[in-house]
Amino acid sequence: MYEDQTIRQTAAHLKTDIKNGLTEEEARERLKKNGPNVLADDSRKSVLTMVFEQLNEPLIYVLLVAAAASLFLKEVSDALIIIIVVAMNAVIGVIQEGKAQKALEALKRLASPHALVLRGGHFSKIPASELVAGDLVKVTAGDQIPADLRLVFTSHFKVDESLLTGESVPAGKDALFLTEGPKGPGDCKNMAFMSTGVTSGSAMGIVTACAMDTQIGKIAGLLKATPQESTPLQKRLADLGKFLSIVAVTLCAVLFVIAVWQRRNILEMLMTAISLAVAAVPEGLPAIVTIVLALSVSRMVKVNVIIRRLPCVETLGAVNVVCSDKTGTLTQNQMMVTKVYLNGKLTDISGTDTSGADCSVRDIAGADLFMKGFLLCSDALISENERIGDPTELALIEMAAGAGLEQEKTQACYPRIGEIPFESSRKMMTTLHDGPDGVIGFTKGSCDILLERCTHIYMDGQIQPLRKSQRGDILKAMEGMSSRALRVLALAFCRYEGSFDRKNLPAGIPKEEGLTFLGLAGMIDPPRPETHQAVRDFMKAGVRTVMITGDHLDTALAIARPLGIARARSECMSGSQLDAMDDDQLASVIDSVSVFARVSPEHKVRIVGALKAQGNIVAMTGDGVNDAPALKAADIGIAMGKNGTDTARSASDMVLTDDNFATIKKAIGEGRAIYGNIKKAILFLLSSNFGEIITMFAAVLLGLGTPLKASHILWINLITDSLPALALGIDKNDQHQLMDRPPRKASEGLFAKGGLFVTLFYGCLIAFISLCAFLTVPYGILKSQGMAMTLQAIENLLQDPELLARCQTYAFTVLGMSQLFHAIGMRNVERSVFKMKLFENPLMTISVVLGFFLQFIVTEIPWLVQAFGTVRLMGYEWGILIFLAAMPLAAHELLLIRLPGK
Numbered sequence: 001m002y003e004d005q006t007i008r009q010t011a012a013h014l015k016t017d018i019k020n021g022l023t024e025e026e027a028r029e030r031l032k033k034n035g036p037n038v039l040a041d042d043s044r045k046s047v048l049t050m051v052f053e054q055l056n057e058p059l060i061y062v063l064l065v066a067a068a069a070s071l072f073l074k075e076v077s078d079a080l081i082i083i084i085v086v087a088m089n090a091v092i093g094v095i096q097e098g099k100a101q102k103a104l105e106a107l108k109r110l111a112s113p114h115a116l117v118l119r120g121g122h123f124s125k126i127p128a129s130e131l132v133a134g135d136l137v138k139v140t141a142g143d144q145i146p147a148d149l150r151l152v153f154t155s156h157f158k159v160d161e162s163l164l165t166g167e168s169v170p171a172g173k174d175a176l177f178l179t180e181g182p183k184g185p186g187d188c189k190n191m192a193f194m195s196t197g198v199t200s201g202s203a204m205g206i207v208t209a210c211a212m213d214t215q216i217g218k219i220a221g222l223l224k225a226t227p228q229e230s231t232p233l234q235k236r237l238a239d240l241g242k243f244l245s246i247v248a249v250t251l252c253a254v255l256f257v258i259a260v261w262q263r264r265n266i267l268e269m270l271m272t273a274i275s276l277a278v279a280a281v282p283e284g285l286p287a288i289v290t291i292v293l294a295l296s297v298s299r300m301v302k303v304n305v306i307i308r309r310l311p312c313v314e315t316l317g318a319v320n321v322v323c324s325d326k327t328g329t330l331t332q333n334q335m336m337v338t339k340v341y342l343n344g345k346l347t348d349i350s351g352t353d354t355s356g357a358d359c360s361v362r363d364i365a366g367a368d369l370f371m372k373g374f375l376l377c378s379d380a381l382i383s384e385n386e387r388i389g390d391p392t393e394l395a396l397i398e399m400a401a402g403a404g405l406e407q408e409k410t411q412a413c414y415p416r417i418g419e420i421p422f423e424s425s426r427k428m429m430t431t432l433h434d435g436p437d438g439v440i441g442f443t444k445g446s447c448d449i450l451l452e453r454c455t456h457i458y459m460d461g462q463i464q465p466l467r468k469s470q471r472g473d474i475l476k477a478m479e480g481m482s483s484r485a486l487r488v489l490a491l492a493f494c495r496y497e498g499s500f501d502r503k504n505l506p507a508g509i510p511k512e513e514g515l516t517f518l519g520l521a522g523m524i525d526p527p528r529p530e531t532h533q534a535v536r537d538f539m540k541a542g543v544r545t546v547m548i549t550g551d552h553l554d555t556a557l558a559i560a561r562p563l564g565i566a567r568a569r570s571e572c573m574s575g576s577q578l579d580a581m582d583d584d585q586l587a588s589v590i591d592s593v594s595v596f597a598r599v600s601p602e603h604k605v606r607i608v609g610a611l612k613a614q615g616n617i618v619a620m621t622g623d624g625v626n627d628a629p630a631l632k633a634a635d636i637g638i639a640m641g642k643n644g645t646d647t648a649r650s651a652s653d654m655v656l657t658d659d660n661f662a663t664i665k666k667a668i669g670e671g672r673a674i675y676g677n678i679k680k681a682i683l684f685l686l687s688s689n690f691g692e693i694i695t696m697f698a699a700v701l702l703g704l705g706t707p708l709k710a711s712h713i714l715w716i717n718l719i720t721d722s723l724p725a726l727a728l729g730i731d732k733n734d735q736h737q738l739m740d741r742p743p744r745k746a747s748e749g750l751f752a753k754g755g756l757f758v759t760l761f762y763g764c765l766i767a768f769i770s771l772c773a774f775l776t777v778p779y780g781i782l783k784s785q786g787m788a789m790t791l792q793a794i795e796n797l798l799q800d801p802e803l804l805a806r807c808q809t810y811a812f813t814v815l816g817m818s819q820l821f822h823a824i825g826m827r828n829v830e831r832s833v834f835k836m837k838l839f840e841n842p843l844m845t846i847s848v849v850l851g852f853f854l855q856f857i858v859t860e861i862p863w864l865v866q867a868f869g870t871v872r873l874m875g876y877e878w879g880i881l882i883f884l885a886a887m888p889l890a891a892h893e894l895l896l897i898r899l900p901g902k
Helices: 007-014 024-034 047-055 058-072 076-108 215-225 232-261 266-280 285-301 312-316 326-330 367-376 391-402 407-413 447-452 468-483 531-540 553-563 575-579 583-592 601-613 625-633 646-651 663-701 710-720 722-729 755-784 791-797 801-826 842-857 862-868 875-885 887-894
Strands: 114-119 122-127 136-140 148-160 197-209 305-307 321-324 336-342 345-348 416-423 428-435 438-445 454-459 462-465 487-496 515-524 544-548 572-574 595-597 618-622 636-640 654-656
Touching: 007 148, 007 197, 047 076, 058 076, 058 232, 136 148, 215 625, 232 266, 232 285, 232 663, 285 305, 285 312, 285 663, 285 722, 305 663, 312 636, 312 663, 321 326, 321 601, 326 544, 326 553, 336 367, 336 391, 336 468, 345 468, 367 391, 367 407, 367 438, 367 487, 367 515, 391 407, 391 487, 391 515, 438 447, 447 454, 447 468, 447 487, 447 515, 468 487, 468 515, 515 553, 531 544, 531 553, 531 663, 544 553, 544 601, 553 572, 553 595, 572 575, 575 595, 575 601, 583 601, 595 601, 601 618, 601 625, 618 625, 618 663, 625 636, 625 646, 636 646, 654 663, 663 710, 663 722, 663 755, 663 801, 710 722, 710 801, 710 842, 710 862, 722 801, 722 842, 755 791, 755 801, 755 875, 755 887, 801 842, 801 875, 801 887, 875 887
Parallel strands: 321 544, 321 618, 454 515, 544 595, 572 595, 618 636, 636 654
Antiparallel strands: 114 122, 114 136, 136 197, 148 197, 305 654, 336 345, 336 515, 416 428, 428 438, 438 487, 454 462, 487 515
16 A cells, blocks of 8 residues: 555654654554564464364274274273274374474574664664564665565665565665555565565665565465365275275164074174174274375485475375476576677577586687676675675676686776666666776666667677677577577676776766677576476376466566477466456366466466366475465475475475475375375275175174174284285385376275275185185084084084184184285285395385284283183194185285286
């Protein structure tokens, strides 16, 4: 509202004194009334909230119901084991989330700005958090704007507003400028906004807004309107939890009907129903998924990625669209000279950093004077520790440095004795220097304007009259560079001999006329060196890259084209074109547009929403506050850790601590590997549990005794199964191979592409061999007695408690060991076990060996035998049971199944 008010009107509205500022008393009152000048941070959660979020999962609900049922039936040990598993899952999740929060707080502490404020007629330096509306603040090059300011004085003042607008070129500011009605941040030349950086000049301004009332704060407020969505894995596990809940309830109901029909003991059948319900639920699954994700987070820290939400690791594996901000993400947010027009030739400058100009440029006559001119006609400064000044001037200094010129030595040899500062009305800047050969003036500025002041040209080391054809060649070169979205600056010079009036400087500076044209420099904010390969790798992996920027369309296309993001202007769309479309129209063209330019934060959210509506899993990268709402709206929000804002980091799911776009490729590869491993673990657990269900249900339907007790099932699910499942979850994967495949579809379920077959086939096989083991003893007895193998005969034999205990021990042992053999094959269902690197996963080796040992002691140690109701086995019995238990591994070798996710 202040951009269209005069300085006096602003001061009167905010009740402040332009000459002396607020008094200390008035400032304290306003601070007490309105609060500190900090952005509200409601991202920090209480421990209780984090615990509740960890427990708020359908699978957890099923486990808690099973625990309650066990307590009701006085099976305290069963209930205790389930509760321990649930608690362990919650603790791991809370600890990991706490670690991520601490890492982000450490990043926040890197930026704690101060402000130079005028109060009571005196300047003092205070924390920016203590600023109030009406304060007068002074800022200079290198400072961060501490609050929204209505400028009252400016001197060559430029501000980097890329975090708000996405434009890499600093915005020039003018305190006397007035807008016609409210405008966007990029159009308010008389305003400076919180968290933007001063690149050159100095200014004074009245604080017009603090904290959440600033432009930054308003954008942060948009984040609250964007809900946090569940990840694909969370949705799949939620569906699985609901399915298992239905299965458990259905099994209990069916068994009750069977008990009535078969006139069985109702209490006995209720115990059997609880056992079946326990068998239907993979108790270790929530903890295993959480542990696998937590371990992957630890690995990702090593490749400069901080994960804020555990489930987003898996979501990365499904990403098929990466939306990226241009400035600072795809590009270096640092201007660089890429082409020069010198001595009538347009030449590329090699390198993508301070490696400098190509030797072919340095060999051109006049190159030394050209480089010196741009280096001297500049107010920027580059030292070992800092870079201060306008990015375009910094780029020109680096070009000169690449040609072997040192700024300090050159300035000492050509001391500045006068200047005509840059003004937007003239679009030029002139500096005069006292050199070894006399006074020389350099003028740089807009090509078309500067060319009108030139009467000569420097060609082949000599000053020559500027011909009309040469003017045309220069303008043609300028247009060619501009068409590639290069920012073009021209340079001219003039030597002053004889009676030069040094005493009356700067009034004695001659007019900027009769100049000698030297050349042109074309610069751009170039792509990061690693971005080219990252975009190509994404394309190979079936991941599309979309650029979303607040910069001009031509500039965006100039960056997108060499990266391979877009080839033609038809693949680009501006914010104004977006405004003319409704959501349905946008959805119809969203898949054919790869570059969105001149967009607002609201536009970014619409774009992300349109991509998601088409069934895409979208990752959004960015570093500015203007990116924050879209970061939160995306399936995966990826913020920059070094140069990103606190608001962007708080809205994100993960943070890149090296600000490297290519790091996302590693994260996606890790995400694909993690999903593949989690899917292997889930299918392993479900097929094992399905085998338990079929074993129990088939025995009941046949009228036999229960082959497994609830304690047997819990032992297998929590002890024998959990370690192999965890080993599958952290199995090594070839990420290069994974990134050669397209991502899975968002709608793809856990049982897709062979998953259901694996679950049913191995589940039925495990059930079959477990029932065979259960019936082995009755079969041997009946055969030795010459009796027929009938259900009635078997049922009669199983009335003997000792015989039933031995049969249950057989089934229990085979069931436990068969799942260990099954885990070995599940490492890779596409490859023979003899071709696997068996010792590449030491945890699998340990878990299998430990599993066999635990299954052995539960039938051999007396107190465990008593607790589980098992019997001791002879050596030949172990041989028979191991042979039966190895059937899943034998089946793996005979029937290699292609499982997606590998």
